[in-house]
Amino acid sequence: MSDLEFLMGTYAAHIPADRSYCTNHLWAQPHGGAHRFGFTAYAVRLLQEVYFLEWCVEEDVFLQQGQAIGALESKKAESELYCPVTGHLIQFNAALLDDPSGISADTYGSGWLFELQVDGDGLLSPEQYIRYLESVWEVTQRTIKEQLS
Amino acid sequence: MAARMAIILSQGQSQGQNHSSAKRHLEENIAAGLASDPTCAVMLIPPLYDLPPGSPAFQMLRELPGDFVLLSWLYPRAAHWTLDRHHVRGQLIETPLIETPLESGVNELREHGAQPQLPDADQPRVLDRRPAPDRRIYHLDLRTSEDPRVFVQEVRRIVAERGGALADRSAAASPPADSSHHVPAATLPARRWYPVIDYSRCTNCMECIDFCLFGVFGVDHQETILVEQPDNCRRGCPACSRVCPENAIIFPRHKTPLIAGGPGVASAMKLDLSQLFGRPAEQEVAARERDEHLRRSGRATVPSAPEPREHDILDELIDELDQMDL
Numbered sequence: 001m002s003d004l005e006f007l008m009g010t011y012a013a014h015i016p017a018d019r020s021y022c023t024n025h026l027w028a029q030p031h032g033g034a035h036r037f038g039f040t041a042y043a044v045r046l047l048q049e050v051y052f053l054e055w056c057v058e059e060d061v062f063l064q065q066g067q068a069i070g071a072l073e074s075k076k077a078e079s080e081l082y083c084p085v086t087g088h089l090i091q092f093n094a095a096l097l098d099d100p101s102g103i104s105a106d107t108y109g110s111g112w113l114f115e116l117q118v119d120g121d122g123l124l125s126p127e128q129y130i131r132y133l134e135s136v137w138e139v140t141q142r143t144i145k146e147q148l149s
Numbered sequence: 150m151a152a153r154m155a156i157i158l159s160q161g162q163s164q165g166q167n168h169s170s171a172k173r174h175l176e177e178n179i180a181a182g183l184a185s186d187p188t189c190a191v192m193l194i195p196p197l198y199d200l201p202p203g204s205p206a207f208q209m210l211r212e213l214p215g216d217f218v219l220l221s222w223l224y225p226r227a228a229h230w231t232l233d234r235h236h237v238r239g240q241l242i243e244t245p246l247i248e249t250p251l252e253s254g255v256n257e258l259r260e261h262g263a264q265p266q267l268p269d270a271d272q273p274r275v276l277d278r279r280p281a282p283d284r285r286i287y288h289l290d291l292r293t294s295e296d297p298r299v300f301v302q303e304v305r306r307i308v309a310e311r312g313g314a315l316a317d318r319s320a321a322a323s324p325p326a327d328s329s330h331h332v333p334a335a336t337l338p339a340r341r342w343y344p345v346i347d348y349s350r351c352t353n354c355m356e357c358i359d360f361c362l363f364g365v366f367g368v369d370h371q372e373t374i375l376v377e378q379p380d381n382c383r384r385g386c387p388a389c390s391r392v393c394p395e396n397a398i399i400f401p402r403h404k405t406p407l408i409a410g411g412p413g414v415a416s417a418m419k420l421d422l423s424q425l426f427g428r429p430a431e432q433e434v435a436a437r438e439r440d441e442h443l444r445r446s447g448r449a450t451v452p453s454a455p456e457p458r459e460h461d462i463l464d465e466l467i468d469e470l471d472q473m474d475l
Contacts, residue, residue: 009359024427046422048394066427076394077420082427140425141360145388 004126006042006133013041013133016108021129022084027108028123031115034090038112042133044104046140047074053100055081055114059091063116072100087118153190154308155213156183159197159221159228161291162340171295172222178297179220179304188308197221198231198345198401199338210237216285216311218304225288227401227410230345232286234376239286241349244303272395275348275373285311342402343379344389347410350397357389357398365389391420 004015015021019029025043028035039047052073063069063083070081083089092114096102102111124132158180161172176193183189194206197219210232216239221228229241287307289300344357344365353374358366366389367377390398390408399410406412 010355011359022427025425043426046425076392077422079422079426080428084427141362143425144392144420145362145386 001126004130006130006137008042008045008137011045013045014108015040015042015126015130017126019108019126020123021126021132022123023132024082024084026084026113028084028116028118034115034117035087036112036115037084039103039107040129041107044107046077047072047079048076048104050074050100050103053096053103055092055097057089059089061089063087063089065122069114072103081113083116085116085118085122087116090115090117152215153188154215154311155217156189156191156304156308157210157217157219158191158193159219159223160193160195160337161222162196162199162337172291175291175295175297175300179300182297182301183304186305186308188312189304195338197228198223199341200235201338201341202235204338207235207237210235213237216287218287218289218307220289220291220300220304222291223401224290224399224406224410224412226347227345227399228288228290229286230347230399230410231401233281233348234345237286238281239284240281242285242287244287244289244307272352275346275351275353279348279373340402341380342384342400343382344376344387345399345401345410346374346376347397347399350395351393352395352397354394356392356394360392361389 001017003017005012006015007013016027019027020035021027021040022037025040025046026037027040028037030036044050050072053070054072055070057063057067057069063086065083065086067083068080069083069089072079072081093102093110093112095110096113103113105111158176160176161169163169163172180191180193183191192209194200194209195204197206200206219228219232223231225241225243232238289303291300294300351374353372355374358368358374363378363381363383365376365378365382367375369375387398387400387403387405387408390396390400390403396407400408401410403409
């Protein structure tokens with residue numbers, strides 16, 4: 001299966017076909033008995049360059065889906081981060097704590113955020129994630145506008 | 150003959166009787182303070198930002214031959230790029246009037262250009278390939294003092310400073326002696342709301358045209374972004390200013406100085422994207438909206454993380470059933 005794209009205006013967010021996705025704009029890929037999670041190109045496009053990243057939970061703990069796990073700040077935005085699916089947190093990407101710019105530099109590779117042991121339920125296929133993006137793009141724009149008005 | 154320098158005084162919009170009369174008072178006292186000065190040609194115009202494109206005031210401004218001073222109730226950047234949009238172009242010269250007690254020297258006023266310290270200062274700006282003419286436009290923000298003498302003194306300082314250069318120019322390069330525009334308050338134009346692009350910051354990235362849902366932005370024949378349909382803008386909405394990576398978009402009447410063209414750069418304004426990145430309560434709302442969108446388009450709802458687990462399993466079973474060739 002070939003990779004997919006989602007058009008944000010004229011910007012095409014690349015959605016690789018070799019992994020799963022979450023509705024909070026993270027990708028997930030099996031890695032050493034767990035899943036590695038990282039931001040999608042869609043998320044990075046909204047955030048732009050991230051220069052601050054902080055986790056507020058310890059490694060090796062059980063996390064509930066929706067639980068606040070950290071925060072980040074970029075040139076144009078800030079956001080709290082939430083656990084995408086219930087599971088056991090193995091580790092955070094230590095390299096990003098020194099320099100979070102890797103998030104935007106290598107979104108689908110070395111810019112991964114954390115490893116979580118999950119059962120794979122509740123993850124979206126690339127097609128489902130694209131459908132999800134299609135369904136929320138207008139709402140996303142409106143949400144930003146409403147926040148700013 | 151000494152050249153006269155045009156001093157443009159842009160009226161303030163009325164904001165309640167008292168506020169309005171305080172503005173009028175300041176404007177009138179500045180105009181009176183400069184009226185007898187043979188080196189100044191004072192012209193009063195309606196509120197600059199609210200002028201319709203075909204306004205005679207813009208025509209008059211376009212015909213001004215040389216340097217001029219603009220006093221307005223706007224931040225200098227807001228006033229300058231409003232002029233620019235209407236083809237009144239020049240170099241932005243700010244003369245901040247506020248001095249702290251520690252600053253010595255009455256005439257030690259700092260002059261500096263429009264370019265702030267931007268995060269990506271090496272990126273080419275629209276202004277780089279479309280430079281403004283050398284003529285200087287001195288901007289004074291009328292909100293910086295309630296004392297008309299402060300403005301009169303500063304205008305005289307500018308005129309005196311420019312005097313040496315102007316003396317060498319022909320008299321034709323100064324505004325005619327009888328040029329004065331006094332517009333009674335009763336004829337103030339209706340208040341407008343639209344973005345103004347600071348081309349010293351704009352990189353022509355097109356984020357704004359992609360983002361705006363109201364067709365405000367367009368491009369010129371050189372594919373440069375411009376505010377094409379200003380009156381399509383939704384009153385009170387400054388969203389494009391916030392999505393602009395360079396904070397190049399100004400809404401002169403917004404209450405936040407950074408959006409209104411005040412000093413400062415991008416890093417001081419932040420979007421909070423938490424609700425888009427999974428803040429649970431909002432995510433449930435988003436999921437409902439998403440499902441509604443999907444149902445409207447005749448598609449199955451998406452099984453997703455924020456929904457309760459049993460829903461995920463059920464949805465997936467249904468999806469699997471759908472996929473079976475029964």
